Amino acid sequence: MAMQELYFNIDNGYLEGLVRGFKGGxxxxxxxxxxxxxxxxxxxxxxxxxxxxxxFLANEPSPLTVNVIDDKLKEKMxxxxxxxxxxxxxxxxxxxxxxxxxxxxxxxxxxxxGTLHQRPISELITKCHPLGSFEQMEAIHVAxxxxxxxxxxxxxxxxxxxxxxxxxxxxxxxxxxxxIRNTLYKAYLEAFYExxxxxxxxxxxxxxxxxxxxxxxxxxxxxxxSFGTELTKDDRSKxxxxxxxxxxxxxxxxxxxxxxxxxxxxxxxxxxxxPLFEGAGNNPGDKTLEDKFFEHEVELNVxxxxxxxxxxxxxxxxxxxxxxxxxxxxxxxxxxQRHRTKIDNYIPIL
Amino acid sequence: MMVMRGRLKGAQKGHSLLKKKxxxxxxxxxxxxAKIIDTKMLMGEVMxxxxxxxxxxxxxxxxxxxxxxxxxxxxxxxxxxxxxNVAGVSLPVFEHYADGSDTYELAxxxxxGQQVAKLKKNYGKAVELLVDLASLQTAFITLDEVIKITNRxxxxxEHVIIPRIxxxxxxxxxxxxxxxxxxxxxxxxxxxxxxxx
Numbered sequence: 001m002a003m004q005e006l007y008f009n010i011d012n013g014y015l016e017g018l019v020r021g022f023k024g025g026x027x028x029x030x031x032x033x034x035x036x037x038x039x040x041x042x043x044x045x046x047x048x049x050x051x052x053x054x055x056f057l058a059n060e061p062s063p064l065t066v067n068v069i070d071d072k073l074k075e076k077m078x079x080x081x082x083x084x085x086x087x088x089x090x091x092x093x094x095x096x097x098x099x100x101x102x103x104x105x106x107x108x109x110x111x112x113x114g115t116l117h118q119r120p121i122s123e124l125i126t127k128c129h130p131l132g133s134f135e136q137m138e139a140i141h142v143a144x145x146x147x148x149x150x151x152x153x154x155x156x157x158x159x160x161x162x163x164x165x166x167x168x169x170x171x172x173x174x175x176x177x178x179x180i181r182n183t184l185y186k187a188y189l190e191a192f193y194e195x196x197x198x199x200x201x202x203x204x205x206x207x208x209x210x211x212x213x214x215x216x217x218x219x220x221x222x223x224x225x226s227f228g229t230e231l232t233k234d235d236r237s238k239x240x241x242x243x244x245x246x247x248x249x250x251x252x253x254x255x256x257x258x259x260x261x262x263x264x265x266x267x268x269x270x271x272x273x274x275p276l277f278e279g280a281g282n283n284p285g286d287k288t289l290e291d292k293f294f295e296h297e298v299e300l301n302v303x304x305x306x307x308x309x310x311x312x313x314x315x316x317x318x319x320x321x322x323x324x325x326x327x328x329x330x331x332x333x334x335x336x337q338r339h340r341t342k343i344d345n346y347i348p349i350l
Numbered sequence: 351m352m353v354m355r356g357r358l359k360g361a362q363k364g365h366s367l368l369k370k371k372x373x374x375x376x377x378x379x380x381x382x383x384a385k386i387i388d389t390k391m392l393m394g395e396v397m398x399x400x401x402x403x404x405x406x407x408x409x410x411x412x413x414x415x416x417x418x419x420x421x422x423x424x425x426x427x428x429x430x431x432x433x434x435n436v437a438g439v440s441l442p443v444f445e446h447y448a449d450g451s452d453t454y455e456l457a458x459x460x461x462x463g464q465q466v467a468k469l470k471k472n473y474g475k476a477v478e479l480l481v482d483l484a485s486l487q488t489a490f491i492t493l494d495e496v497i498k499i500t501n502r503x504x505x506x507x508e509h510v511i512i513p514r515i516x517x518x519x520x521x522x523x524x525x526x527x528x529x530x531x532x533x534x535x536x537x538x539x540x541x542x543x544x545x546x547x
Contacts, residue, residue, distance in 0.1 A: 113420040127416050177421065178456035185460065218460050225463030229455045239459075290410050290462060326409055333405035337398065345409075 004201045008309040011089050016308070019317050022080055023305060025052025026324055028350050035331050036343050041069070044332055066332045073325040078130045081318060091199060095311045097158065098192045099318055103132025104159055105188060109181045111137070112149060134158070162187035179235065182222065186241040189215050193243035199311070206304050206312035213300060215244030216273065217293050223254045223263050224289070245270060272296075294347045298323055302350065320349055351522050358515045365507040372500040374437040379493050386486045393479050400472040407469045410462035414469075417457055426450055427477055434489075439496045444485040446478055 009016075027035075031051055038044045041064045045057045056072050057064065085096045107128040114124040125137060136153045154160060162184050189211060196207035219240040226236050237255035240246075246254065246266075253266045267273040276296055280289040287295075297319065304316035327346035334343040407414050428449045433440045458466035 110416055110420055117420065117423070119420065124420075127413075129413075176456055178459045182460050221463070222460055225459050226456075231456060231459075288464065290464070326412075330405065330409045333402075333408070337401055337405065339398065339402050339405075342402075342406075 005309040012092050012311075015084050015087055015092065016313060018084060019313050020305065023313070023317055023320070026320060026349055027051055027328075029348050032327070032331070032346060032348060035328070038331075038335050041066070041332060041336055044069070044335060048328070066329060066336050069332050070325070070329045073328060074130070077318070077321045077325065080321075081131060084314065092311055092314070094195070095199075095203075096314060098188075098195060099315055100131050101159060101188050101192075102185065103129040104134055104157070105132070105162075105181065105184045107132040107134075107137070108154065108157075108159065108184075109177055112180070113177050115149065159184065159188075162191065179231075179239070182218075182239045185218070186239055189218075189241040190243050202307050202310035203312055206307070206310060207315060210297075210300055210304075210312065210315065212244040213272075213297065215241035216246045216250070216270075217297075219244065219246055219251060219254055220263060220267070220273070221290070221293075223257055224260060227259060245272070291345070291347065294323065298347055298349055323347055324349060351519070351526070354515060354519050354522060358512070358519060361507055361511050361515055365504060365512070368500055368504045368507065371437055372497060372504055375439065375493060375497045375500060378436050379490070379497060382486055382490050382493065386483070386490060389479065389483050389486060393476075393483060396472070396476045396479055400469075400476045403465070403469045403472045407458075407462055407465040410465050411458055412461075414458075414462075414466070418454065421453060421457075423453060424450070426453065427474070429481055429484075436493075439493065441489040441492055442485065443489070444481050446481040 031047070034047045035044060038047060042062075045064060048057065049055055053073075053076065056076055057069065060068050060072070081096075085093065088096055110128060111124055115121075121138070128137065134157050136156055139153055150163060154163060193208060193211045193215075196204045196211065198204075199207075222236060222239050233255055237251065240251045240254065242248075242251070244250075250266055250270065254263065257263050257266065264277045267277045276292040277289065280287055280292050301316035301319045304310075304312040327349075330346050331343060334340055404414070411417075426449060427446055430445045430447060432443045432445055434443045435441070452470075454466070454470065457463075
């Protein structure tokens with residue numbers, strides 16, 4: 001194990017240094033305090049100019065809208081990620097590719113639904129997330145049904161093994177698109193978990209913990225959101241990723257749950273998740289369960305930077321940057337709509 | 351002349367009936383106006399709430415717009431057209447109804463399902479209000495037209511038909527008087543002619 005850390009810097013030292021530099025530019029509580037006090041979007045732009053973002057909004061025509069801010073924030077993160085990806089070697093580049101697969105899944109789901117409803121392909125491509133683009137994206141319009149889509153195009157993408165494990169050709173045509181999305185994501189999480197465990201060392205220590213949390217979080221949220229819908233318990237249990245702490249007992253209990261209190265009872269058995277359910281509620285003024293999950297994720301990701309010589313910092317950086325984008329867009333929306341009551345609902349990072 | 355007198359009576363009756371109709375319509379018009387003002391104020395509030403819940407959903411899920419836009423098949427809320435009768439005027443009324451099951455039941459399954467549900471509710475309310483506002487506004491415009499027409503007719507009867515009939519009547523009366531005088535004169539004259547051969 002120790003040997004791995006000794007040789008880490010040969011291939012990845014520059015990139016680790018770079019990502020730590022980027023991490024240093026993540027907005028702090030004082031920055032958020034300044035942003036929250038803005039009255040207009042122009043103020044916001046001014047305040048962002050004094051942070052690491054600099055003049056990224058300088059060339060935008062006024063009036064500024066929230067969508068423009070959102071796009072530019074995403075663009076900056078994508079540029080940083082792609083720079084790091086371009087410089088990386090094995091196994092870091094496979095690791096970073098795994099990170100992009102989750103965006104690829106979202107893009108593919110978008111393209112499938114769009115093609116099913118005969119939307120023009122050029123329109124769909126612009127709506128895809130840039131981190132999840134793959135070469136065969138332009139060729140999607142040749143397929144008319146999802147099954148054709150799979151046979152012609154998806155089979156060449158890196159996501160093909162995820163389709164193979166769980167969805168057959170008929171399923172693609174019949175299943176609700178959300179179920180396809182969640183089944184793919186489950187396969188992706190399990191594959192990523194496998195890959196990280198093989199890497200060993202600090203990387204697998206951090207990543208396995210992070211992915212376990214992601215898996216369990218998805219299991220909880222899918223269960224809660226499926227109450228009152230047409231999703232059967234069997235279908236639901238097929239969507240639970242098995243690489244988390246809840247596997248196998250917790251997942252079996254969740255599959256049987258019928259309402260929120262039963263889910264909460266399952267969470268009581270796990271020390272990490274019990275406090276998350278305790279603070280959450282649906283009353284105004286309470287944090288929602290999703291907020292608590294976000295907070296916990298942010299905490300986990302910040303801890304990645306406490307250790308050196310592992311790949312987890314790259315994963316953590318992307319997740320934290322995404323959360324920061326969401327925070328800034330939230331504050332911008334509250335400012336633009338002049339609805340300041342909930343403006344403090346962002347998740348502070350550092 | 352009796353005929354003319356009959357026509358005058360008819361015109362006056364028609365005039366008073368139309369005036370009553372115009373008054374009833376104007377009353378209904380004012381009521382609708384008040385309702386429109388209330389609904390528009392409420393609309394402002396509801397749209398604000400709906401836009402904010404969209405922001406909340408975006409915070410948790412990310413780009414929720416695409417999930418919705420790409421999955422659109424047919425309308426889930428439709429509008430029916432009914433006619434309502436007020437003082438003889440048929441006013442259009444729009445009534446909304448839900449058609450088919452919820453296509454977006456599973457949207458946000460892995461993230462933000464609660465926010466999506468809240469979003470659906472808020473925008474559903476906004477759509478209902480919009481439909482109500484639409485029926486109120488079409489009724490407003492139709493009523494406006496009808497009131498104008500009715501008022502025009504009232505004025506026409508008052509200022510044109512009745513004076514014309516009255517003129518004709520007075521002309522007839524004066525003609526009759528003149529003929530009577532002529533008759534009287536003629537009756538007198540032969541007596542004089544016989545006297546002066």
